Amino acid sequence: MLTADGLTKRYGRFTAIEDISFTLHAGEVLGLVGESGSGKSTTVRCLVGLTKPDAGQVRYAGPKFRRGVQMVFQDPYASLNPRMTVAEIVGEGLLVHGIEKSSAGRRSRVGGLLEQVGLDKSDMDRYPRSFSGGQRQRIAIARAIAVEPKVLICDEPVSALDVSVQAQVVNVLRDMKLELGLSILFIAHDLAVVRYLCDRLVVLDGGRIAETGTREQIYANPRAPYTKSLLAAVPVPDPAAERLRRSAR
Ligand SMILES: Nc1ncnc2c1ncn2[C@@H]1O[C@H](COP(=O)(O)OP(=O)(O)OP(=O)(O)O)[C@@H](O)[C@H]1O
Ligand SMILES: [Mg+2]
Structure with missing residues (x-):
């Protein structure tokens, strides 16, 4: 690959x-x-x-390196934008790459992704500061896999x-x-x-x-x-x- x-x-x-x-x-x-x-x-x-x-x-x-190759970084406290909700963080790639244009559609996809990494759908309206390090890495993984790399x-x-x-x-x-x-x-x-x-x-x-x-x-x-x-x-x-x-x- x-x-x-x-x-x-x-x-x-x-x-x-x-x-x-x-x-x-x-x-x-x-x-x-x-x-x-x-x-x-x-x-x-x-x-x-x-x-x-x-x-x-x-x-x-x-094809499409920028979508096909995603990263998870070492520091879960620095790698998530503190001003964005989890829904925005995980859904950003779906928007940027034109995968899911409707906001309702993105929320539904984000909910599924959060469950895939062992978090709860209802976590999507929270901000990174209210999550532990391990939970933040789950969010980072959900963000990475969102665009189907x-x-x-x-x-x-x-x-x-x-x-x-x-x-x-x-x-x-x-x-x-x-x-x-x-x-x-x-x-x-x-x-x-x-x-x-x-x-x-x-x-x-x-x-x-x-x-x-x-x-x-x-x-x-x-x-x-x-x-x-x-x-x-x-x-x-x-x-x-x-x-x-x-x-x-
Ligand atoms: N921007 C830079 N300018 C100068 N030297 C650098 C720069 N980035 C890395 N280095 C040097 O290159 C070497 C390799 O660094 P690198 O960050 O790749 O190591 P690493 O294996 O990832 O280490 P760690 O396990 O600590 O993350 C180190 O000696 C480092 O000091
Ligand atoms: Mg290193």
Whole structure:
């Protein structure tokens, strides 16, 4: 669905990412992992056109990139306009992309979207300030899926949330993958969350790809020393992973 081909981005003489290539396939969840500063967000910004790479290109297999590729950001307190109601926030894309021109039609669609992410129809007339972090991420997900995208890019969507709430939001994303057949690029530094959600992983180290593989390959047999050290940093037994596993049942 979405391909990064040799993406390189420099800030002055500092190379933030170098020769990053990977493909997000239809219907898969691809994890982009690495420590803070490894270049995850720079890669995402190049992918969605917020930053122009110094080299390389992005290819998208579908039509209408702006509608087809949607994002969920890390900070649910900064990513929702505080002056807009939930109905306006979630319905905006329906209006902008001409999907639902009548306001009654949009309200009805928004109600359905809110229920899809585990919120209530009656939440639509409230403002973001009256929702918790986890609920705000559900609103952000509803906004993203409203325009029926092919690709969802989530840049550390649960890092700012309590661990117990992380599992709920990850479950919503997993449901979206299963119900809508979405391709998801999921950025994280927490390997427990990634393990639960992702089919394949791309591991970044210092702006370069350290390793790429299926979840099974990487967790059972990490090849790059950097991946091994990232995995070693996940405590075992892992309470976060355990909670995710339990909530998944
Ligand atoms: N606008 C910028 N100007 C200068 N340097 C930048 C800029 N944006 C990012 N960088 C640098 O590029 C490197 C990669 O940053 P990036 O935000 O992509 O990392 P990240 O993997 O997303 O980290 P985190 O997990 O903390 O979000 C970092 O060293 C960062 O300081
Ligand atoms: Mg980042």
